[in-house]
Amino acid sequence: MLRNSRIYLTLTGTLMVVSACQQPSPPKVSVENVWSRPAYVEQPSEEHAGMQHGSGSNGVAYFTIKNTGGSSDRLLSVATEVCDTPELHTTVMKGEKMSMQKLDKGMEIPAGGQIEFKPRSHHVMLIDLRRSLRPDSTFALTLNFEKSGAIDVSSEIRRP
Numbered sequence: 001m002l003r004n005s006r007i008y009l010t011l012t013g014t015l016m017v018v019s020a021c022q023q024p025s026p027p028k029v030s031v032e033n034v035w036s037r038p039a040y041v042e043q044p045s046e047e048h049a050g051m052q053h054g055s056g057s058n059g060v061a062y063f064t065i066k067n068t069g070g071s072s073d074r075l076l077s078v079a080t081e082v083c084d085t086p087e088l089h090t091t092v093m094k095g096e097k098m099s100m101q102k103l104d105k106g107m108e109i110p111a112g113g114q115i116e117f118k119p120r121s122h123h124v125m126l127i128d129l130r131r132s133l134r135p136d137s138t139f140a141l142t143l144n145f146e147k148s149g150a151i152d153v154s155s156e157i158r159r160p
């Protein structure tokens, strides 16, 4: 009996070491400095009030994502109360012209790295705002990550 349990302990110890070597630690993601520019939605005129069209006004949101874990993660999408279709965009230069591209595969957050969403770079486009984003107030944003799941943050509305 004693001999058997010793063998068992030795075997368990070996397995633990092997798995520690093979598997990197999971991602550890945090979101900081979340902010948006003020944006205003015009009141719909009476003739358009019942229509299902979007407001036509867009907003933006910026933040910094840090990953202090041992493996990468990916920001897949964003959800918010202030619009139906928030999109992940990046800004690209085509000659002299600045234009935006949708990040169809989201954004990878490397292990031990950080990615900044900031003006003239990556950003969240808040398409067809449901309401105005007034300075000195906040709204809720949810960032959906491939491995870390949903992270809720509050975006501060201010001028850059």
Ligand SMILES: [Cu+2]
Residues within 6 Å of the ligand: 089, 090, 100, 123, 124, 125
């Ligand atoms: Cu955009």
